[in-house]
Amino acid sequence: MKKNIVTVGVIVLFLSCATNPFTGNKTLALVPNSQLFPTAFAQYDQFLTENNVITGTSDSEMIKRVGQRIAVAAERWLNANGHQGYLDDYKWEYNLVNDKNVNAWCMPGGKIVFYTGILPIAQNESGIAAIMGHEVAHALANHGQQRMSAGMLQQVGAVAGNIAIKDEQSRNLFNQAYGVGSQVGVMLPFSRSHETQSDEIGLYLMAIAGYNPSEAAELWKRMKANSGGEAPPEFMSTHPSNDTRIKNLEQWASKAVAEAKKFGVDSFRPLGNF
Numbered sequence: 001m002k003k004n005i006v007t008v009g010v011i012v013l014f015l016s017c018a019t020n021p022f023t024g025n026k027t028l029a030l031v032p033n034s035q036l037f038p039t040a041f042a043q044y045d046q047f048l049t050e051n052n053v054i055t056g057t058s059d060s061e062m063i064k065r066v067g068q069r070i071a072v073a074a075e076r077w078l079n080a081n082g083h084q085g086y087l088d089d090y091k092w093e094y095n096l097v098n099d100k101n102v103n104a105w106c107m108p109g110g111k112i113v114f115y116t117g118i119l120p121i122a123q124n125e126s127g128i129a130a131i132m133g134h135e136v137a138h139a140l141a142n143h144g145q146q147r148m149s150a151g152m153l154q155q156v157g158a159v160a161g162n163i164a165i166k167d168e169q170s171r172n173l174f175n176q177a178y179g180v181g182s183q184v185g186v187m188l189p190f191s192r193s194h195e196t197q198s199d200e201i202g203l204y205l206m207a208i209a210g211y212n213p214s215e216a217a218e219l220w221k222r223m224k225a226n227s228g229g230e231a232p233p234e235f236m237s238t239h240p241s242n243d244t245r246i247k248n249l250e251q252w253a254s255k256a257v258a259e260a261k262k263f264g265v266d267s268f269r270p271l272g273n274f
């Protein structure tokens with residue numbers, strides 16, 4: 001009984017709202033960014049020390065180049081829509097790790113990792129931009145925080161508004177919320193509505209960054225082909241089907257072209273094969 005009272009108290013303490021800059025909707029922010037980011041940055045650094053980070057290759061340079069362009073696009077878009085300062089606490093970083101899993105993610109505060117396993121599916125720089133835009137959109141909209149339940153936060157060690165990673169298990173929970181878990185083997189999907197929202201936002205970001213938004217649908221066709229006839233894991237059941245996603249992206253491409261025009265972008269870079 002006593003434990004329940006404590007639990008309720010902890011949950012109430014952390015249920016505050018943030019405004020999603022892309023939809024204007026109030027969303028659940030379990031912990032403010034100012035307190036979440038330091039933990040995310042520490043987790044990111046630890047991930048980098050434990051994985052084989054590739055530097056100085058044309059692929060790793062491309063990941064950084066695309067990341068920087070997407071970050072600039074995000075800032076321009078946010079500023080133009082009355083959200084100046086939204087990225088003030090972001091410390092963007094873009095790394096490529098040598099790992100055969102088909103994965104990429106963005107932790108809170110703009111900490112991005114691409115796995116080499118996703119490069120053949122990305123196929124070209126525009127494909128990288130489509131993935132990058134999508135992952136950055138999840139981060140901007142705080143989807144990871146919303147995926148992390150109040151219960152999970154307690155286990156991770158959220159005390160008085162701060163997150164403390166107490167042990168291996170809580171570290172795993174944190175990483176899971178942001179798609180870091182490589183055991184999954186694919187880009188970890190969020191809920192259907194979050195995926196759809198990030199597809200749309202990501203498309204705008206890639207277009208504003210100068211990448212042809214028509215390429216996003218092509219990317220997901222390759223994702224679909226890559227997943228082959230394998231039965232989708234259980235968590236995929238709430239995931240938009242590849243076909244829905246491809247159809248949406250095709251429909252939104254012209255909106256993304258129009259959005260990019262507002263930022264003076266009226267032609268797109270070549271695909272940039274690699």
Ligand SMILES: [Zn+2]
Nearest residue numbers: 189190195198
């Ligand atoms: Zn996603």
